[in-house]
Amino acid sequence: QKEVEQDPGPLSVPEGAIVSLNCTYSNSAFQYFMWYRQYSRKGPELLMYTYSSGNKEDGRFTAQVDKSSKYISLFIRDSQPSDSATYLCAPRGRGSTLGRLYFGRGTQLTVWP
């Protein structure tokens, strides 16, 4: 079983839609949950991260973690064409070897005007 499962999409939505991106994971030792955004032909960049269970909001983006079900979500409100990118979830354990991240396959999102 892979450490992290993520539906690769692609996902295509109209501008203004609410987008929900999700991952599941298998390792109960994961404590930090990161979301990276990768634009075409660029390297990934950290978008948000949360520690343990709960929600974290940053502008139009909300990250949610449910450790009991090992489920990670990223919500995008009022989506914009500039949000078109691949989104990768990446959990890691506390004190894990070098803080190694385990990446999902990434979900490709297109927001059309």
Added chain:
Amino acid sequence: DVKVTQSSRYLVKRTGEKVFLECVQDMDHENMFWYRQDPGLGLRLIYFSYDVKMKEKGDIPEGYSVSREKKERFSLILESASTNQTSMYLCASSPGREGGELFFGEGSRLTVL
């Protein structure tokens, strides 16, 4: 800003050639990583390093080697390139013993003919 620089954005090599991919980071990070990214497979860890001259195998080290002679520089070596090594290669770095946010380079797209 943290900068991770990969020396070549695009390379075309022939089967059997030796290939060097160079990566330099300017933030004095302890940890450096090499990933490859393929459609449908996501990011897969090849090798990582937590100190000068130290290296650890990731999930797919076969056919690759690495070198870290200086803290800021981490090189990926393909001793004898094969067509199945055609991919996007991403270098990343992170600070500290427990790691943290990964900072990625822009990627090196390698085509092996």
